[in-house]
Amino acid sequence: MSLPPATGPDGPAAVADAPSDGDRPVRPVPEATVSRLAVYLRVLGELREAGVETVSSEELAGASGVNSAKLRKDLSYLGSYGVRGVGYDVASLQGRLQGELGMDHRQAVALVGVGNLGHALAGYAGFAGRGFPVSALFDVDDDLVGIDINGIRVRHVRDIPEVCAGGGVTIGMIATPGPAAQAVCDLLVQGGVQSILNFAPVLLQVPEDVEVRKVDLSVELQVLAFHVARRHGADGQAPGARAGSETNGSVVSPR
Amino acid sequence: MSLPPATGPDGPAAVADAPSDGDRPVRPVPEATVSRLAVYLRVLGELREAGVETVSSEELAGASGVNSAKLRKDLSYLGSYGVRGVGYDVASLQGRLQGELGMDHRQAVALVGVGNLGHALAGYAGFAGRGFPVSALFDVDDDLVGIDINGIRVRHVRDIPEVCAGGGVTIGMIATPGPAAQAVCDLLVQGGVQSILNFAPVLLQVPEDVEVRKVDLSVELQVLAFHVARRHGADGQAPGARAGSETNGSVVSPR
DNA sequence: AGGTGTGAAATCTTTCACAGCA
DNA sequence: TGCTGTGAAAGATTTCACACCT
Missing domain, CATH: 1.10.10.10 (Winged helix-like DNA-binding domain superfamily/Winged helix DNA-binding domain)
Structure with missing residues (x-):
């Protein structure tokens, strides 16, 4: 069970300006x-x-x-x-x-918010299996702070800066309720985290050098709903062909 | 805590061929x-x-x-x-x-796989709140079949076709382990479901008229890791400006 | 003034189709 | 003969910039 790719139809610019690195062919990579x-x-x-x-x-x-x-x-x-x-x-x-894809350096992942979704993410085997072991867990809830999930002790969010800076965390995941997300984000940034995967349905404000990707399930469902509604307009597709296949986070155009 | 938009950079065609519906201006809507x-x-x-x-x-x-x-x-x-x-x-x-976005007709959502992630999704308040109440749950595990989650009884996957067809389910979500996904998908299709949100890390084969969106968390993390690796090449950004903001499922270009 | 709606230009992506190496 | 690597064409998306209404 993996989760979401930024449903992502979009993406401002390509990897853009990678400042002329130095010597390798370092092509742009869209x-x-x-x-x-x-x-x-x-x-x-x-x-x-x-x-x-x-x-x-x-x-x-x-x-x-x-x-x-x-x-x-x-x-x-x-x-x-x-x-x-x-x-x-x-x-x-x-x-x-x-x-x-940067899988040679170990990527330490911190997850904030171990409620419903966060708990599931913490236990998601696909992460560790794909080289992204969750190495730190945080929450504000005193009933959760202190418990162990998959061998990791949940710590209080106030420790985020210290733990992230000290543990070399490179990626942060925010799975808190919307209202708490920005504050948590600020703490991660304080801890030196420059890459954040945000599951909260809010726009995070971050410094320029921090990258945020957002994963929004309701948006996914609404895109599907849009197409459901479309189909009711007119379709008349003879239920002939079979073999279709999905495309990454995008719609399989029912050409 | 929302989830994923199809990391979505891609998307074959626009809404494409919507067969000339009838009368309204029905523009293409990219x-x-x-x-x-x-x-x-x-x-x-x-x-x-x-x-x-x-x-x-x-x-x-x-x-x-x-x-x-x-x-x-x-x-x-x-x-x-x-x-x-x-x-x-x-x-x-x-x-x-x-x-x-089709939010006037009620969209009934069926969720298959109530393990780790599925359980979290079933309890995700954001769904009901945004007009996508999960109205049916399925699993193969006998320890799960029969229990109630948020007032919904988990049923055996074998009942998928019948329940979906009978309950007017328009959207299916697959949160099973990868190996089970295709079989589950086939059952949903059998039940008449034409829109599927897939969390399993596999490519689903579906008939042409069925739309699949995939949400893959490890892909999201890897995209972040890619940019982390990039930053180590050369950056020298003066840590000046602040105000950044995220973009849907896409990267905030650190222009 | 202030802010929408929209051609036209600039970009980014995808697809074609084929030269060229094994 | 088979399949990669890639210019060039085709498409899709984003950004400009400005006419036009209130």
Whole structure:
């Protein structure tokens, strides 16, 4: 059970201005591409576990829900990692993507708010399994502070700055009720966290150098509802074809 | 605590081919616009509760995390609802959006998988509050089947087709482990569900007329990790300015 | 003045289609 | 022969900037 990709149709600019780093080819890597790279990485992991050593763009794309041209273009931003006439080496491409997605440095994740949703997130095996072990938990509720969830002790939100700064937390997740989110966000920023995944239905104000991604389930449902409503307008699709497939956080265009 | 918008950078086509409905101006409404409409709707609700009667595009946009030009363009797809020199009437714009987003017909939601995440989703107040009451719960686990969550009895997945068809379920949410997702999806489709929100990290195969949106938390985290890794390359941003704001499921470009 | 609605320009993404290496 | 890598075309989205109503 994974959760949400920023339903994300949008995204202001691409990775934009990455200040001319230094020497490597450091191509821009479009924002749209980044989220797909994460998907390819998951699929590569599955392929590898299945013992597959090589994949063609066609196969990898199919398993990822995109078309092969897009996949090849996406990978091309990282440089040439395939072999013409053959395909990609699963292991090495996986390694390349892990590096690109920052999976070589360990990412320590802090989760604030262990109520309903937060508790579920804390216990979500998919995180640890994918290299994002939740290493710190916080809440304001005295009934929750002090308990252990999956071996992690829940601490009071007032300790956020200290624990995050001291523990090298790079990513913060906010799963508190809306009204508490901004204050929690400020504490995370104080602790040096520059990347935040926000589940609260509010707009967070942050300094320029902090990145926030928002995950809003009701928005997802409303987008679905919109299409439900649309279908009632006129459809008359002969229930013929089958094979459809989903697309990342986006709608499967019922072309 | 809301959840995820399909991390969504993507989205094949716009609402595309809506077969010439009949008479109204039924404009295309770009897919990217749809998810923002949901955000505006939430903000309008807050404004209304606060007693605000009129908003300018500048204000509504600010509170929604977009710029005013985008907001005006988005609203223009629905027709003219503002008054020049004044702004928009909160109540009537809210009504218009609700209609457009299918919030006038009641949307019955079925949730499959009440484990860790599913349980949290079932109890998420934001759903009912935003017009998406979860009206049916399913699981395969005999220890869960039969219990009540928020007043809803958990039923066995085998009953999905019957319950969905009989209960007029329009939206299904899948919060099962990956391996079970496809089978569950097939059952939902059998029950006539045409809109599915998938939290399982797998690509669902569905008939053409069924829409799937996927929400993948690990993808979100990896996108954040990517940017964390980027920052280590070169940044040298003077920690000057403050006021940033998040953008829907997308990255706040640290321009 | 003040603020909406909207062509037209600028961007970002996706798709085509094919040259070129294995 | 098979499949990658990629310019160039096509599309979608965002941003400009300004005419036009109140």
